Amino acid sequence: MEKDSCIPINMPETELLFDLAELFKVFGDSTRIRILCALLEKEMCVYHLSEFLEMGQSAISHQLRVLRSAGLVKARRSGKEMYYSLDDDHIHTIFAEGLNHIKHKKEHR
Amino acid sequence: MEKDSCIPINMPETELLFDLAELFKVFGDSTRIRILCALLEKEMCVYHLSEFLEMGQSAISHQLRVLRSAGLVKARRSGKEMYYSLDDDHIHTIFAEGLNHIKHKKEHR
């Protein structure tokens, strides 16, 4: 079989694709997905998130750190509490497309 | 601080969110992203993918298996070769939104 045939032309730079994978990696954890999903509704503080998701405060805090460094959520302090909210308009769309995929696959099984 | 306040209402079922995380997990690897990106252009066989991505045949094959079981790619045999192609119309959109996020974040830094 010959080499160097069938090479796609419009391939984005490897580094960009690496960043893209890093972004999706952040979405690829159910705890983080649930946090983001909760925040779609309204901003919440760490305590309420950990109550709502029935997980330890530390676990939530660790994951919020990941979400924050990915630029997906932002935080504001109000007294002792830190309120987190979404920091990206695309989250809605990305979620919707993901759910479309799942729905579509379920229907065609 | 009182419990049970600030509970989001429109939270999808936990199982669905788990599936969503599983889906994004598949996108969350640079090898798989690069495979999908190559396949956006045209179908390719394992050999060409491994040439193009400069990775071992086995690694590519393993990842194609992951992509296939997630319903993201499909395969057809042509002689000795197996040609893989995308099996999901949403991949384009999901990619685009991911890239939008990255682009947006880079601009506001």
Add this chain to the structure above:
DNA sequence: TTAACATATGAACATATGCTCATATGTTGA
């Protein structure tokens, strides 16, 4: 049928990841 090629697969290994625990940091009210 057999050799050569293309792909798939299981085991092994190194690394990455997410949670828990303990503790540090930061904030408020008394």
Add this chain to the structure above:
DNA sequence: TCAACATATGAGCATATGTTCATATGTTAA
């Protein structure tokens, strides 16, 4: 200032993940 509360963070641990190596399976041409 100090106790109580809210959050952040580092270490440790168990599990998950991606690659490689060896080998099995599948296909074609001679």
